[in-house]
Amino acid sequence: MATKPPALARSAGHAIRVDDLGVRFNLRFTRKTTLRQQLANLVNRRSSEHFWALRHVSLQLLHGESLAVIGPNGAGKSTLLQVLAGIIQPSEGVVDVRGHVSGLLTLGAGFDRELSGRDNILLGGAFLGLEDRVTRELLPSIIEFADLGQFIDAPLRTYSSGMRARLGFAIATSVDPDILLLDEVLATGDATFREKSKARVIELVRSAKAVVLVTHDMTWVSEYCNRALLIESGRAVMEGPPDEVVALHRQHTEEARARKAAAAVAAGIDPRIASRKRR
Amino acid sequence: MSVTSEAPATYRNAAGPRGPLALLTEAIGEVRSRRRLVAYLVRAEMKKRGADTLLGNFWWVLDPLLQMIVYVIIVTILARDRYPDYPLFIFSAILPWKWFSAVIGDATSSVVSQERLIKQMAFPKIVLPISAASAGVVGFAFGLIPLALVMQLFPDRITPFVLLVPVIAVVQYVFSLAFAILVAAANVFFRDLGNVTRHALRLWFYLSPGLYGLDLLRGLEIFEENPALITLVRLNPFVILFESYRAVIYGAPDAPGVGLAPDWFALGALLAVSVAFLAVSTMVFKRLEPTFAKVL
Numbered sequence: 001m002a003t004k005p006p007a008l009a010r011s012a013g014h015a016i017r018v019d020d021l022g023v024r025f026n027l028r029f030t031r032k033t034t035l036r037q038q039l040a041n042l043v044n045r046r047s048s049e050h051f052w053a054l055r056h057v058s059l060q061l062l063h064g065e066s067l068a069v070i071g072p073n074g075a076g077k078s079t080l081l082q083v084l085a086g087i088i089q090p091s092e093g094v095v096d097v098r099g100h101v102s103g104l105l106t107l108g109a110g111f112d113r114e115l116s117g118r119d120n121i122l123l124g125g126a127f128l129g130l131e132d133r134v135t136r137e138l139l140p141s142i143i144e145f146a147d148l149g150q151f152i153d154a155p156l157r158t159y160s161s162g163m164r165a166r167l168g169f170a171i172a173t174s175v176d177p178d179i180l181l182l183d184e185v186l187a188t189g190d191a192t193f194r195e196k197s198k199a200r201v202i203e204l205v206r207s208a209k210a211v212v213l214v215t216h217d218m219t220w221v222s223e224y225c226n227r228a229l230l231i232e233s234g235r236a237v238m239e240g241p242p243d244e245v246v247a248l249h250r251q252h253t254e255e256a257r258a259r260k261a262a263a264a265v266a267a268g269i270d271p272r273i274a275s276r277k278r279r
Numbered sequence: 280m281s282v283t284s285e286a287p288a289t290y291r292n293a294a295g296p297r298g299p300l301a302l303l304t305e306a307i308g309e310v311r312s313r314r315r316l317v318a319y320l321v322r323a324e325m326k327k328r329g330a331d332t333l334l335g336n337f338w339w340v341l342d343p344l345l346q347m348i349v350y351v352i353i354v355t356i357l358a359r360d361r362y363p364d365y366p367l368f369i370f371s372a373i374l375p376w377k378w379f380s381a382v383i384g385d386a387t388s389s390v391v392s393q394e395r396l397i398k399q400m401a402f403p404k405i406v407l408p409i410s411a412a413s414a415g416v417v418g419f420a421f422g423l424i425p426l427a428l429v430m431q432l433f434p435d436r437i438t439p440f441v442l443l444v445p446v447i448a449v450v451q452y453v454f455s456l457a458f459a460i461l462v463a464a465a466n467v468f469f470r471d472l473g474n475v476t477r478h479a480l481r482l483w484f485y486l487s488p489g490l491y492g493l494d495l496l497r498g499l500e501i502f503e504e505n506p507a508l509i510t511l512v513r514l515n516p517f518v519i520l521f522e523s524y525r526a527v528i529y530g531a532p533d534a535p536g537v538g539l540a541p542d543w544f545a546l547g548a549l550l551a552v553s554v555a556f557l558a559v560s561t562m563v564f565k566r567l568e569p570t571f572a573k574v575l
Contacts, residue, residue, distance in 0.1 A: 025573055034470045034471040035469040035471050035472060036471060082398070082572065085399075085400070085401055086401035087397070087398060087399070087401050087572045088569075088572050088573055089569045111396065112323050114323070114326065115323055115326065122319060123316075123319050123320075126313070126319045127396065127402050128400070129312065129402070131315075
């Protein structure tokens with residue numbers, strides 16, 4: 001199946017190997033298209049527009065490593081996680097993921113708003129491909145970790161966003177994945193749950209699981225991740241020790257802010273307003 | 280305790296598309312391994328519709344009855360005394376049609392409505408239209424209750440042939456499943472497909488011999504002049520299905536209680552065509568599936 005021979009020296013024990021990954025979106029179809037629009041497009045046919053969300057991204061992750069993916073909004077961090085999870089297929093390059101992947105990329109969504117928390121766990125297990133017996137075995141520990149009390153039998157739509165995030169995190173981390181993908185989870189929930197989820201992630205890293213997480217929490221990156229990857233506009237800018245990558249990210253953020261401010265001044269806008277408008 | 284998710288650990292790359300047969304076998308494997316998921320989704324759908332409550336079931340019973348009354352009134356005004364025992368005559372068509380149109384309606388939005396899940400998890404998307412189509416079976420089963428009620432009104436039309444309804448329903452299930460998978464995939468790319476199918480379905484119903492018999496069509500001038508057209512009309516799957524349901528539920532118009540067997544040859548042919556259609560629409564779905572997460 002492999003089109004390229006794995007020639008890299010470290011490829012022996014890797015959990016994830018990404019080689020020259022590119023993900024291309026067809027802008028023509030990424031808007032919510034309707035039949036009417038498509039007919040209109042046929043009439044005044046424009047050349048199809050493409051957009052590379054990621055390009056020339058390579059990385060390797062061994063078991064037991066945890067990689068932080070950082071970068072500004074819209075850089076392609078979440079797209080990278082989606083590729084690793086097998087949700088999006090790469091347009092070019094090779095992605096080799098060895099092991100069972102778990103991870104709710106946007107936690108706090110849940111599976112079905114009308115069903116109870118308990119039913120959502122069962123449904124979630126079925127979506128993740130677990131056997132029903134296994135999900136039922138896991139049920140008590142998931143319920144305990146999510147700590148929802150009597151709400152576990154109430155429909156999901158009655159949950160607060162923090163409660164939904166707790167449930168999602170509990171499900172994603174309970175299936176004992178080899179590779180855990182987390183997107184902005186550490187920012188959800190109250191302080192107590194944040195501590196609890198940090199402890200769970202560290203535990204997963206210790207038990208030789210690979211973790212890839214997208215976060216804006218730089219303290220977390222330098223304290224708990226072995227490696228970090230900085231992505232900007234779909235390109236991997238730097239991969240290496242967290243402290244160095246975080247420093248570069250900080251520097252780039254400052255530079256971008258300065259550029260914005262300078263541009264605003266040039267355009268005659270109060271820089272304080274301009275900086276507040278930044279996404 | 281070691282618990283692992285189903286192996287998605289395959290080597291993924293940007294290699295070229297797989298062949299149609301590989302897609303088909305992959306889809307069959309996915310559905311087999313996710314039977315439980317389909318069951319859960321059907322049950323969730325039932326819960327949402329309230330079909331697990333007494334009042335929810337009440338509507339499943341009442342809805343076809345009300346629809347029948349509307350049609351009986353309209354047709355009594357438009358054309359007097361066309362068929363004896365007319366309520367039963369159209370009920371044998373209303374019930375399967377309600378099932379089919381509900382399935383197509385649900386299936387159209389089945390993939391698009393799970394946009395969030397599709398973007399955060401890798402799972403075989405084909406379970407979505409399959410569960411939409413399967414949830415329809417439950418609805419149809421409930422619809423058999425009002426059918427039994429209406430049949431009580433015309434006791435001399437009850438024959439053992441009515442036990443063949445499930446056999447015809449199997450053929451309809453395969454056909455509607457194939458259709459459901461196709462529209463579910465197409466709706467991802469054309470979000471207003473629901474508007475099109477709604478009207479297309481209405482036209483389809485009125486062009487199919489549901490409110491009238493095939494003999495009425497034969498009497499029309501255009502068909503008398505071109506007998507070949509009737510053959511064309513017979514290619515409509517719902518000509519075969521309606522005529523079959525009507526044969527076993529209603530029998531012949533002029534001979535109540537005699538009972539008719541369905542046209543086995545036509546049903547068999549429809550089943551064969553539906554299976555082929557199912558294979559094709561599954562391949563199309565699988566081919567388009569990798570792009571869903573990007574397009575949604």
